[in-house]
Amino acid sequence: MKLQKKTAKALAAYGKTLPTPIPYDYEYSAFETVAEFQAAGETLSLAKQMKAVNAARKAKARAATLTEVLKAAGHEKPNAENNEQVRLRETFKMLMTAKLPSGEKKYTEEQARVVASEVSGVAWEDDDDDDDNE
Numbered sequence: 001m002k003l004q005k006k007t008a009k010a011l012a013a014y015g016k017t018l019p020t021p022i023p024y025d026y027e028y029s030a031f032e033t034v035a036e037f038q039a040a041g042e043t044l045s046l047a048k049q050m051k052a053v054n055a056a057r058k059a060k061a062r063a064a065t066l067t068e069v070l071k072a073a074g075h076e077k078p079n080a081e082n083n084e085q086v087r088l089r090e091t092f093k094m095l096m097t098a099k100l101p102s103g104e105k106k107y108t109e110e111q112a113r114v115v116a117s118e119v120s121g122v123a124w125e126d127d128d129d130d131d132d133n134e
């Protein structure tokens with residue numbers, strides 16, 4: 001077993017978007033080998049495996065059908081090719097990964113936002129100045 005430590009952010013709670021994301025840390029024990037997993041006796045019975053596979057198939061079929069139905073109704077998932085804000089966010093993400101030879105980040109978040117907007121010719125719709133709508 002290996003202790004895994006992770007960090008996450010709560011963006012919503014009980015169906016409502018949080019005004020500020022809440023960071024939290026959690027940990028769990030993860031198996032490192034199949035033998036270790038089997039020795040722990042946590043393998044699933046064939047009936048439980050079948051139930052899990054059927055649930056996965058159901059979820060996959062539902063998601064695929066929902067995508068088709070939404071597309072037929074004129075609702076496509078926004079992507080960099082059909083939505084300028086998605087393209088702007090993708091450009092920002094790429095800029096945030098840029099590093100100097102020293103290994104330091106090339107841009108601060110604010111610099112990357114400005115450069116992404118200038119390069120793409122698209123203004124940010126989600127500027128912090130719009131928080132007055134709450």
